[in-house]
Amino acid sequence: MSASSAKVSRKENSNHDGADETSEKEQQEAIEHIDEVQNEIDRLNEQASEEILKVEQKYNKLRQPFFQKRSELIAKIPNFWVTTFVNHPQVSALLGEEDEEALHYLSRVEVTEFEDIKSGYRIDFYFDENPYFENKALSKEFNVNESGDPVSKSTEIKWKAGKDLTKRTGQTPNKAGKKRQHEEPESFFTWFTDHSDAGADELGEVIKDDIWPNPLQYYLVPDMEDEEGDGDDDDDEEEGLEDIDEGEEEEGEDEDEDGDGEDGEDDGEDD
Template structure:
């Protein structure tokens, strides 16, 4: 039985975080300024005062949004739980969902996919006090790759705005460390790469403070978690579209063949008329 979840995400709404306003120091309007410049300076000071009021309202809105999120996250919790129970009845649901998402599948090697066949549940939860951040939990059946039953990854913003993260240490079984194998292959293939990126799905899960990894976390949180069924069914929808396109192509080919047949009939008709005229001409000459 899975442990009780914390406050779940809806997913988390994009936070209304405004950078501290860099305001010009308020200066007294000089009486020596020309009339036009004096009016401009007064207008700037009034704009700054109005902007202060706008910023205060933005802060108030942010606080209200957090309260609403907290309320609806709690209301969504039983539905997330029910959805997870239903997903558990579908074999290979999560590996199919991840493979169907382009940004996630870009990090999936063959062995990554093999491991993800043992993935039975994914949970995305927010912190209890709705601080900016979230945790992703990956639940696995017993498998030949590692001993962990749950792999967790947390991402949160600190006061400086940097996105640190922490994750569960993966206890790989002997000879099954995919991170080590992936690192060796990647270092040989791209020694000149300037930007550090996750080399595989599990280097992302186990990584820390990597910008690209955090982007992938946002993908899981905002793209996949709200409606994983949509990603799961992508291949089926593509197949249906493909069938429709093939039928359209067949119809076009049939129409093309019909047009060719009609043209041939018309040409044959013209040839028959020409032959009849020739025969009549020969008869008339014979009569003369």
């Protein structure tokens, strides 16, 4: 290699290294700016969460009189809550026959979200005098501890002698449970003693977020199905009547044709 060629090569490498250094510097500056922008986005998200929480608290208070009025009306309907639970696809899969029997004594359900919604909620079940337990009310509460971890606690069920449903693992599932292939469901009441995963309690969330906002939709499920079924029966009856009418018309036509033939024969004999 000539001396001039070596100079050119060193110059090219120097230019290339400078370009890499510039590129890396620009990337680092861009990353720092992205981090700054992201901090602003996070700040706005936190502000939005605080404002949304205030709105939710406001409307929770506004809904309370209507929840109270609804509970008073529900109290006039026998077996409202057990019917609602049996008709709910997820809850019904947890119910054995004896669970369902016990829930026939369930007179009222209430869901209370705490003032600071982030901190949790409580579900209260009120029962009439029943042969299963002494409690007039059973509650399960969800909140967060001092470390910010989700925890739950519940009422201890005072079972009557020989009536502890949580110790009967061989309960026969109801029809809804069979449809969902839950051959031997644990008792619904084991939920009150299960605090293993308070942050993802499926039954609690279903009751709070799905059933409580509008229990009537599940209470009315069978009636809606019956109405649809009645409509099908009416269609079948109409089709049956049409078939009968068509059959009578065809028979009438056959008789007319036979009659015409007989008249023709008589005419021939007269001739």
